[in-house]
Amino acid sequence: MNTLNKNKDHIYSILQEVCDPEVPVLTILDLGIVRDIQFHEEEVEIIITPTYSGCPAMDAISVDIKLKLIEHGFKKVKVSYILSPAWTTDWMSEEGKKKLQVYGIAPPKKSTNDTRLHKMLFEEETHIECPQCHSINTKLLSQFGSTACKALYQCNDCKEPFDYFKCH
Amino acid sequence: MPLTNNTLNYTLHLADNALILGQRNGEWCAHGPILEQDIAITNITLDLIGQARNFYQNAAACLHESGDPTASEDSLAYLRTEREFKNLLICELPNGDWAQTILRQFFFSTFQLLLFEKMKHSNNEPLVAIAEKSIKETQYHVKWSSEWVIRLGDGTTESHSRITKAVDTLWMYTGEFFIPASYEMIDVASLKNEWMNKVKEVFDEATLTLPENVFMQTGGKNGAHTEHMGFILSELQYLQRVFPGAEW
Structure with missing residues (x-):
């Protein structure tokens, strides 16, 4: 060429x-x-x-x-x-979110602007859907998972632990 | 914005804070009390090293503009001496036990978040961008470390006594956050009240008492460090000093 x-x-x-x-x-x-x-x-x-x-x-x-x-x-x-404007999970494509789910990682929910600064201590993001059995009866195990962008959750129904691509 | 020594020194101060605390926290890798928390503290480390890289790259760009083409993020991190580092003393202190590590992270992240919020509205474009990026990560650090301070303070007799001891050890290093060095571009003194309020809120919940009338240690911002600084740099810089330019 x-x-x-x-x-x-x-x-x-x-x-x-x-x-x-x-x-x-x-x-x-x-x-x-x-x-x-x-x-x-x-x-x-x-x-x-x-x-x-x-x-x-x-x-x-x-x-x-x-x-x-x-x-x-x-x-x-x-x-x-380029650092600015800072990346947010809202820029992830819908198709990407579906692929994550199929892969076994719960996709990020829509981020709620910067109000997280005032989020209550010990408050967890709830209703994160289990990518295996789709139950929303899940709990946070750790805010920091296998990589910086993920948190570790566990499903209370099928008991499977899974990664959640956290909002950013 | 034209380069002034203030911009350079201030950027280096911010970079050094993140690098040195990151290096300290990294010592917990594979030694955390349980796997999840080992991963948490090292995730925080990764964010801090990332911030340090962004600040060092910006400092190197400043140096390029002023006619030093050899400066790089690596040369700034690996080839400066103790007296050239401008980090806060609290960043270089040994980790102590888990309580001391947690409490330092809580003090530091709470300060960093207030600082970055203010920096976001400053007129230095590169610093605004780094602040904006770092805020999102620092929010997680504040939440995580606050929860741990409460868990330890309001936990067992043993955990309460350990975190109380950590307060006694670390408090004298918190004054330096708010005593400005000549090069500082953000008015840190103005952050003190809000920092105290946030710390008090968590301390109340954790059944801890804020110390009063404590003599405050200073010096780090101007290169006068504790005896621990030389040791941390020898570990951090050893490879580049012995094998200059080594890559892997």
Whole structure:
């Protein structure tokens, strides 16, 4: 390819193949972390936003984006980060939420703005649906789960513990 | 915004707080009292290291603009000496027992949340972005550590005596939050009342008493650290000092 293909839709369709290394059923578009695509002469720049400040998956995602675009004939690829506005689980696609559920992770509920600052201590997010048996009779085991973005819940009916992708 | 030494020093102060407390909390990895809480404290560590990276990257960008192309987040974290670190003393203190670790996190996160809320409305664009991002995570840290302070304070005789001891140990390091250094861009003194109110609210619930008339230790913000600082840096920086530029 001699000239840069400046079709954004084409690039989005390629990015659809890049998955979150920690939750491999989600593509980075499902996650809602791709913020913009820009073209500079011979270079394409993908601008992404981190989910959590310390998310170790960001470096891996950045490498995967580069490799995938190079595989599709792009020669110069740059990935840059933008922090503001801060990522929220509300940017996750509906399709992504369904995929999470099928994968066994309860998807995030709609975030309730910044009122959580004043959320009562010991108050839990309730009615989190068990991804196995769909009961909403579930309880929080730990606010911090296997990764920074998840909390650990357990179903009181089928007794299965499960991850909940917490609101952010 | 043009670079001033204040911007650089202040950004480094914020980065150092997060890095050094993150490094301390990381010592709990695989040693937490139960698995879930081991994971919780190390998740908090990860958030703090992430914040530190964001602040260091911003500081490095400031240094690039002022003509130092070699600065990087790594050089700032791994190659500065004790006297160049500007973190609060409370961040570098040894972990002590679980009660002391929890109480420090509670004091620090409560302060950080108030600080970031204020920073969000400042006029320094990169700091606004980092604050906005960090607030969401810090809210979880405050909630988690507050609940633990209450659980320990209003728990058994043993847990109550341990957290009371932690209050005695740590209180003298809380004054430094609110005594501004010359480079600070946010008016920290103005956060004191609200911080005290929030701490009191949780202490009341935890059946703990706020100490009064305690001499407050200071110095960290200007590089005068406790004897613990050199040891934490030797562990943190050893690899980069012995094998400069090592990557894995």
